[in-house]
Amino acid sequence: xxxxxxxxxxxxxxxxxxxxxxxxxxxxxxxxxxxxxxxxxxxxxxxxxxxxxxxxxxxxxxxxxxxxxxxxxxxxxxxxxxxxxxxxxxxxxxxxxxxxxxxxxxxxxxxxxxxxxxxxxxxxxxxxxxxxxxxxxxxxxxxxxxxxxxxxxxxxxxxxxxxxxxxxxxxxxxxxxxxxxxxxxxxxxxxxxxxxxxxxxxxxxxxxxxxxxxxxxxxxxxxxxxxxxxxxxxxxxxxxxxxxxxxxxxxxxxxxxxxxxxxxxxxxxxxxxxxxxxxxxx
Amino acid sequence: xxxxxxxxxxxxxxxxxxxxxxxxxxxxxxxxxxxxxxxxxxxxxxxxxxxxxxxxxxxxxxxxxxxxxxxxxxx
Numbered sequence: 001x002x003x004x005x006x007x008x009x010x011x012x013x014x015x016x017x018x019x020x021x022x023x024x025x026x027x028x029x030x031x032x033x034x035x036x037x038x039x040x041x042x043x044x045x046x047x048x049x050x051x052x053x054x055x056x057x058x059x060x061x062x063x064x065x066x067x068x069x070x071x072x073x074x075x076x077x078x079x080x081x082x083x084x085x086x087x088x089x090x091x092x093x094x095x096x097x098x099x100x101x102x103x104x105x106x107x108x109x110x111x112x113x114x115x116x117x118x119x120x121x122x123x124x125x126x127x128x129x130x131x132x133x134x135x136x137x138x139x140x141x142x143x144x145x146x147x148x149x150x151x152x153x154x155x156x157x158x159x160x161x162x163x164x165x166x167x168x169x170x171x172x173x174x175x176x177x178x179x180x181x182x183x184x185x186x187x188x189x190x191x192x193x194x195x196x197x198x199x200x201x202x203x204x205x206x207x208x209x210x211x212x213x214x215x216x217x218x219x220x221x222x223x224x225x226x227x228x229x230x231x232x233x234x235x236x237x238x239x240x241x242x243x244x245x246x247x248x249x250x251x252x253x254x255x256x257x258x259x260x261x262x263x264x265x266x267x268x269x270x271x272x273x274x275x276x277x278x279x280x281x282x
Numbered sequence: 283x284x285x286x287x288x289x290x291x292x293x294x295x296x297x298x299x300x301x302x303x304x305x306x307x308x309x310x311x312x313x314x315x316x317x318x319x320x321x322x323x324x325x326x327x328x329x330x331x332x333x334x335x336x337x338x339x340x341x342x343x344x345x346x347x348x349x350x351x352x353x354x355x356x357x
Contacts, residue, residue, distance in 0.1 A: 115341050119334065122283055122307045126314070126330045214283050214307065218314050242311075245287065 045261025048254040061249040069226045070240040080145035085152030093160025117154040122214035129218040141234035144220025152205040159201025163194035196277045203274040207267045213238035283307035306333040
């Protein structure tokens, strides 16, 4: 190797190692924040974690209590939101991937869906407030659930379309070749091949909405007590955390930390479950 | 709106990054349920519109850039 070439080579080697170090440092900084947040959450959250958190209602200021009504409210509204949002999302995604793959309308819908996907969730809250809360004259858990459903739909549309697009066309052609009508090909071939991906999308949507405060603030509001009435305000974990964390009462702040711990680990568990679904090939 | 906790929710434009301020989301989150009177509610919803238009423009720009890259890769 000539002297010029070898100096070029060593210069590139040096630059490479500098850049690699910078990349590692950047990744380290990112992970350090995550570790710090999780650490603080575990430290502060575990201090207040006991059975009463799951069995008692949110307390008035200055008293001990739990978060049972908030947990139940979160679960109820998340379930309704997923039940309402998932079919719409899957049907829209199916149209975009199976029927309208090359049509203009799919491009437009995809663009609007992308905007909905990253629209600030507080705007969804305002929208549902005008659409449901004002005409009905009061806050309600149903309005909260619809607001959450508005967040579920774009996530599910996106993942359903992406996953169906990954299904090889040869599979569909094989189904058509043995005489299956299109809807049977979609149902028994495309859906089956894309199932784990679609389920992952739904789980990711659940993970997304279970931590959302903004769309619930003006729709489901909050409730200090147990409520099974969907037509009345209902407590939820994120809104309770928001309210308690900003309060000057120590018991409330402690409950906010514990609630945050519960949400974080639920979402973490869901994400890991979703990952394990996609990792496994069908 | 998570910044509501730390931004201070002060209604003023300050030249210092270390002074309290507020964001659109934080303002709406804090004041919407307490807003009394038509004009107050309408102003907050108008703030929401401004925020939405901002997101729309940024996303449309991102889309446009992606489309250009795609076209260049395709050609």
